[in-house]
Every structure is written in structure tokens, then in C-alpha cells.
Amino acid sequence: xxxxxxxxxxxxxxxxxIAGPYATKxxxxxxxxxxxxxxxxxxxxxxxxxxPGDVPDPDKSGLFIHLNGNKKSVTLDIESEDxxxxxxxxxxxxxxxxxxxxxxxxxxLDLHYNDLKAAYPDLVYASVTPFGQTGPYAKYKGNSLAAxxxxxxxxxxxxxxxxxxxxxxxxxxxxxxxxxxxxxxAALEHRGQHxxxxxxxxxxxxxxxxxxxxxxxxxxxxxxxxxxxxxRHHIPTFPSEIYPCRxxxxxxxxxxxxxxxLMAILLEQPExxxxxxxxxxxxxxxxxxxxEAILRPYLMDHDWVDLLTRAQELRVPFAAVLNPETLxxxxxxxERGYFxxxxxxxxxxxxxxxxxxxxxxxxxxxxxxxxxxxxxADIVSEAAR
Amino acid sequence: MSLPLDGVxxxxxxxxxxGPTATRxxxxxxxxxxxxxxxKRMDITRNFVMxxxxxxxxxxxxxxxxxxxxxGKRSLTLDFSEESGGAGIEIVxxxxxxxxxxxxxxxxxxMHKLGIDYEALKQIRPDVIxxxxxxxxxxxxxxxxxxxxxxxxxxxxxSSLTGYEGGDPLRTGISFTDPYSGxxxxxxxxxxxxxxxxxxxxxxxxxxxxxxxIPVTGYATMxxxxxxxxxxxMGNRSLWQAPQGVYRCAGEDNWLAVTIRDDEEWTAFAKAxxxxxxxxxxxxxDVKGRFANHDEIDALMEGWTSTRDHIExxxxxxAAGVLAAAVLNPKQVxxxPHLKERGFFDRVQTVQKDERLIPHQIGAKxxxxxxxxxxxxPKLGEHNREILGGLLGMGEDEIAKLEENKVIGxxxxxxxxxxxxxxxxxxxxxxxxxMGALGGIEKDxxxxxxxxQEKTEGEAK
Numbered sequence: 108x109x110x111x112x113x114x115x116x117x118x119x120x121x122x123x124x125i126a127g128p129y130a131t132k133x134x135x136x137x138x139x140x141x142x143x144x145x146x147x148x149x150x151x152x153x154x155x156x157x158x159p160g161d162v163p164d165p166d167k168s169g170l171f172i173h174l175n176g177n178k179k180s181v182t183l184d185i186e187s188e189d190x191x192x193x194x195x196x197x198x199x200x201x202x203x204x205x206x207x208x209x210x211x212x213x214x215x216l217d218l219h220y221n222d223l224k225a226a227y228p229d230l231v232y233a234s235v236t237p238f239g240q241t242g243p244y245a246k247y248k249g250n251s252l253a254a255x256x257x258x259x260x261x262x263x264x265x266x267x268x269x270x271x272x273x274x275x276x277x278x279x280x281x282x283x284x285x286x287x288x289x290x291x292x293a294a295l296e297h298r299g300q301h302x303x304x305x306x307x308x309x310x311x312x313x314x315x316x317x318x319x320x321x322x323x324x325x326x327x328x329x330x331x332x333x334x335x336x337x338x339r340h341h342i343p344t345f346p347s348e349i350y351p352c353r354x355x356x357x358x359x360x361x362x363x364x365x366x367x368x369l370m371a372i373l374l375e376q377p378e379x380x381x382x383x384x385x386x387x388x389x390x391x392x393x394x395x396x397x398x399e400a401i402l403r404p405y406l407m408d409h410d411w412v413d414l415l416t417r418a419q420e421l422r423v424p425f426a427a428v429l430n431p432e433t434l435x436x437x438x439x440x441x442e443r444g445y446f447x448x449x450x451x452x453x454x455x456x457x458x459x460x461x462x463x464x465x466x467x468x469x470x471x472x473x474x475x476x477x478x479x480x481x482x483x484a485d486i487v488s489e490a491a492r
Numbered sequence: 493m494s495l496p497l498d499g500v501x502x503x504x505x506x507x508x509x510x511g512p513t514a515t516r517x518x519x520x521x522x523x524x525x526x527x528x529x530x531x532k533r534m535d536i537t538r539n540f541v542m543x544x545x546x547x548x549x550x551x552x553x554x555x556x557x558x559x560x561x562x563x564g565k566r567s568l569t570l571d572f573s574e575e576s577g578g579a580g581i582e583i584v585x586x587x588x589x590x591x592x593x594x595x596x597x598x599x600x601x602x603m604h605k606l607g608i609d610y611e612a613l614k615q616i617r618p619d620v621i622x623x624x625x626x627x628x629x630x631x632x633x634x635x636x637x638x639x640x641x642x643x644x645x646x647x648x649x650x651s652s653l654t655g656y657e658g659g660d661p662l663r664t665g666i667s668f669t670d671p672y673s674g675x676x677x678x679x680x681x682x683x684x685x686x687x688x689x690x691x692x693x694x695x696x697x698x699x700x701x702x703x704x705x706i707p708v709t710g711y712a713t714m715x716x717x718x719x720x721x722x723x724x725x726m727g728n729r730s731l732w733q734a735p736q737g738v739y740r741c742a743g744e745d746n747w748l749a750v751t752i753r754d755d756e757e758w759t760a761f762a763k764a765x766x767x768x769x770x771x772x773x774x775x776x777x778d779v780k781g782r783f784a785n786h787d788e789i790d791a792l793m794e795g796w797t798s799t800r801d802h803i804e805x806x807x808x809x810x811a812a813g814v815l816a817a818a819v820l821n822p823k824q825v826x827x828x829p830h831l832k833e834r835g836f837f838d839r840v841q842t843v844q845k846d847e848r849l850i851p852h853q854i855g856a857k858x859x860x861x862x863x864x865x866x867x868x869x870p871k872l873g874e875h876n877r878e879i880l881g882g883l884l885g886m887g888e889d890e891i892a893k894l895e896e897n898k899v900i901g902x903x904x905x906x907x908x909x910x911x912x913x914x915x916x917x918x919x920x921x922x923x924x925x926x927m928g929a930l931g932g933i934e935k936d937x938x939x940x941x942x943x944x945q946e947k948t949e950g951e952a953k
Contacts, residue, residue, distance in 0.1 A: 112687040137683050157715035169714025244830040247810045253817030256749040259825035263665030267928050270738040271819045273728050274664045275653025276708040285675040290856040292682035297496035299689045305860035314855030320666035321541050322822035324556035327849045329545045330937030336929035338663045342540050347642035358643045393923045419637050426643025430652035431716035439634040445703050460707045464680045468695035
């Protein structure tokens, strides 16, 4: 068996939902041993589905499986003193502890970082919450929608005459997860280089806010307030849009070299090379409706694979608009081996998402998610030793 | 203060958004990042977001866009083109001996063609960690595709989940997968560093921006795998909870996001807005009923929000135990008291000696160190002499010859004449405003943000 990057690292994970669990899933895929501590009722994502045939079963939730592969599950009731004592003991065996409780809750349980650091000076303790441990919104209720609203990204997403739009898939949770993962690894490197653990306070809002491409700079540099305009860029890149075509959708991007000639060739109307809308970027950006009146009818007569293939042959950076079906069937991703087939007990074969990146020496591993409390006996007997 | 990556040096050949995000994180964590640009191949983002929209003088050193992803790095210009006779490549090879990490974002095979792929660099530095960040990865039928960030969010499947009910897929208003994959890249490098610390071995990492973001579609992809069910775009609604939406508030383009997560929160909401009867209406009593009557509930809720300021309504509802958040515009984000107290924005002194507020690139606070974030971006070629003369010990004659041959320098050599470039760098803000693509242009933004305006004496124009 190949070596794994995080062999020998043990993580105890009390977090629920997406952000904390996805962070520890990335650690688990890299080889860390992740012990997921769940309440007797289980992580709430076990209730969220999707379920095969829509039959609810806490061990068959697709979202839970997606977020918890390669982990061990133990159930502990941290409402009870015994449960808290067992958790504290378990944390003592760990390099990393992750939690996602409302700020102050861990202190109420005497399991805050400050309660543990004297006993476990090398512990990396990560708190992963919507708004962080401090500040006026620390105890506000939050979800991905709320973080996207407060980050400013929602204000610039969507159509100008409609409500601001959230990005699908709970992106603030995933951004929070990535920042938690990076921060935990940074704290482990800090420990490796300088010694000692620490408390890491991750905020989904700040994780998503750091993806601010140039929204706050446009105000901080020139006083302009970016506003949603069909999710369109203000940097000079029009078009970089999703348009309907005959059999679906296609991303039309002219890129640095597409206009005027290559786009005219692509649209099979050579005379467009001389059209001012094709020659002048600013004119095209401002008179965008006239430009689209030329573009849209052509696209509606053609299929996305054809448009994508011909554009790319000319090095014009069109892109596909994939969905779950076309992702799972995509020949490029298949040849790359992106989705990893796992055998999930009780469910069967499932495509895990997957090979997030390829490491030449320490490949990622892929495995099923644990049933609720699957490792209770092992961990209890370990604790008794 | 000690940082996690003290003593780590990064050779950064990446440009634009994803790769520079990864190396910016490494710089914030203490690494010495040497960013390589060509005079003929300057990072294009040096052209975006000018102070006062002014593209005169050495505008390429003043970009706000560039600063976000490149603060704290050192800049070295090099020319990799054939007419330079390979001098740039020779310098990269010399530099590689001093670097722990190499980051690149070229189209696959460019590094091989240049003679500086992983196999070549490993000969020079056996424990090097190298990462390639590309649009579609190093192999597979799409590997050679020309890839822009705007195309990769749709290609990752996320846009198929984003959009108004019954409408087309939409992108996020930023190039979402660029920062997303940049952070994934930083994490992959950190994991490789942990492994190297333990074993002494380096390695090569192949990261595809398309792939990195696919997990965001996890629920929908699992649903398709299990049930062959395609996701529906549903605006701001939730799969699990009702009501959820973004509701119009009083004032111009003000909105409030609300999620009612359970029956208790619904009752609390109804009480908070003075309509306890909604809380006791049997049609709305459980989540099933609230889904069935979502449109009607939305209308009731908007009846209340439309009389309220969005930010005040957030505080009012949160105080009552309801999950609500104001949709902040970029200016309101900069002025938000929570982010201010968290220290999310750094006050950065720029090349032109004024101050700008710059958001953190790491969404976390650490008890034992503070990431080194509040730094300006380097001017083009600012550290040429320091790096070539210092780190590589090259003599003054040698460096002067490189300057003469335009291998290094401090002014871009653009394919289009510089005056034309300046027109492209200056944005038609008034047209944007008239189109409805801007929410406003405020001349007194410095006063509003409380940032210093004056250039120091002698530097004023």
C-alpha cells in the first residue's frame, strides 16, 4: 500500500453539517484517521438525503456519504457527564479536534480550547462556524444563504430586476471547509516547525468573503459599487456568459484572441469580422443586447458539443455547462478517473467525488462512510486499555 | 512572530486568479514567494481596478485586483521566449535549487517544452514539491482546452444548480472556481509539506480547477447516482427547509435573506413580525405545509420586510431567534461592524502611498500566530536585483546585460501600443452606471471608509 500524506495523524471530529465534516473528509482522504463523534441521533446530514428510492435511512444519506467517507463513527451523548468525560479522553489521543457548535457552547461543556490546552499542549483545535467565535454576529444563526448574503457575493449574483441570487450547492459551507482544512494543515506545520498546538477559529463568512474577486476593491479604489447584472463581470471580458443552445447550454467566452476574427468564423458569418460590435470591446459590452441578437439565434441552431469542439479548435475558451448526469458521464473526467467507485454497505456502488487532485507519492484514498456508531465497540475498548 | 512556513521559498510561475490565490495563502503563512512574470507576459490582472479609474503613468503597479492575490510577494521579471536565448529558463533552473515549492498554471506541456517540468526540476532539487494548477488537468481529452475561470464554474456542474426557477443556469458574480481551486491547491501543497517533513520526500501535484469544485454538487450528484433524478434550479429556496428566500426591503435594492429551519423558528418569526396568527395557522404548522404554501408565505413575509431596512430587520429577527441576513452590497461589506471587529479588512499602504482596505485571504484566526496579510503587491520587477544579485549572487555586469536584452525590466512590453492598453485599463464607469450594472459611484468613498487619501510629499502628481 502506498504511503499517505497524513499517515499517523489522528483527528477527533465533533462537527456536523457540511463545513466541518468536509474539512475532515479531506484530511481522511489524505490518510488521517478521523473519528467522527456523533450524538446518539447522528449527524443531522444523515437525515437530509438523498436516499435510494427516497426511503429515509440514516446510514444511506447521499450527502452524509459524500462528506464522511473514510471516517470512523462513534456515538457519545455530550449532554451527559460520562459522555463529556469520554470525549475529553478521546481528544487527548488526537492531533486535531474539530467542532462546529455555537460559540460559547464548548465553554459551557468545559471542552473549550482553553479548558484543554494545559492538558494537551500539542492539540490543534479548530472551531468551524458561520461567523466565527467573536464579533457581534458570533451567535447569530447562519447557513450558506446567510453567509453569501453578508459576504457581498449575493448582491452581485443574478439579474438586476430580480432578487439577488444564491449560488447552488451550499457554497459557503464548502468554502468554510476548505479554509478549515488549510488552516488545520497550517497549524500542523506550525507545530512541526515551532512546536505546540493552537486554536483555529474559522468563519464561513470570511472564507467566502475572501473569494471577493474585486467587489470591495472597486469601492475601496474608485468608489464604484458593483451590482448584479446577469452575474456579468465588470472586468472587460464580455461575453463570458452561459447561453441556451439547441440541446442545452454553452459558455461563450471570447477570451483574449476570439474577437473579431475567430468568433466570426465560429458563427459562420465572416462579415461579422468587420462589425463594430465584434471589433470594439467596450461597444460590445455596452450594446450587449445588439450583440446577443446576433449570437443567440446561431447558438439555438447548434449543439453544445459541436460549439465547444469548434471553439476549442480555434483556441477560443468556450466551456461546457455540465450537470450531475453529464458530470458522471463525462469522458474527460472518466479518463482522469475523477469519480472513485466505492462500495457503500446497504447501498451498493456509488461514485465518490473523488480525486480532488493527484499526488504522485501519496495518492488520495476513497472509502465508504460509516454507519452510525459503527466503531463504538473498537473505540470503547481502546479507551478501556 | 513565528509563522508556519518560515524558511519556505516558493517559485511562483502562476498568473491571473487561481494559482496566485494559492501562493498568496502560502505568503500569508510565512513563505517567501517569488512571482515570475514576463515583460511580454505580465500578469493580466495588473490591468484591472485602478485607483480613481486612472490608467496613466505606471498603472500596472497600482491595480487593486492584482494586490488582492499578490500582496506580500516578491516580483522577478523573466523572459521565456525563444528570442531571449533561454536566459530566463537558465535563471529559473538556478532559482529552483533554492525553492521548496514550484507553482505553475500554464497549459499542460508548456513546462515540459520549456525544459522545467517536474522531472527536470527534481534533478535540481530532489525534494521539490511542484503543483500544476490548470483548467482541466494534465491528461484526458480536454487537457489542452483553453480555460478561463468564467467557464469552469459551469464545467464543474455548480451553475446547473444556480438560477431562478425555470430559468437558465447562471454563474456566480465572481469567477467562483478560481479562488475555490486556489485554496484547494494551497491545501494540497501544505499536505505535501507535512509528508515531506516526515519523510524528506517531495512530489508532484496535478490539480484541475474543474475537478476541484465538483464536490460542491455532492448532494445533486449523489441524487443522480442513486435515483437518476436531475436537480431543479429553484432560485433562493432550500431543498430541506421552508420558507427560505431573499425578500425585498425598504429602500433602493435592499434585500433580506431568511431561512425558517423548523416549526419553532416559524412561530418565533410570526411573533416577531406581529403576526402570531401565521404561527398558529395549521396550513403553515409544519415544513410540509410551508413548502406547499411557499408562494403565499413569501408574499406575507415580503409584506413585512418591505417596510423595514434590511440591516435593521436582520438584527430584529436574529434577536428573536430567526435566521436572517442582510444582502450587503460591497460598500456595506466594507463597513460591516462584525467584519470590522473581526479585523477582516487590512489597511494596506499601496505603492502610491495611499491606503486601501483589503479583505483577508484566509477565513480563519489563529491563537499562536497572525498571518502576514497587510502587505502591498510588488511593482513589476521590483525585486529583480535583490533576487538575482542576492539569492543567486549574479554580478552587476550580468544583471545589466539581462536588462539590456529585456530579459528583465520594470515596464511591460505590450503586444498593443501602450496608449491603446491605457484605454482598455480605464473602465467606462458612466456607461456601466447608465446600463444598471453599477449601484453607484461615490466620490467621497475615502471619507466613508476612513482611509488616508494624500500621497506623501514629493510623490504627489
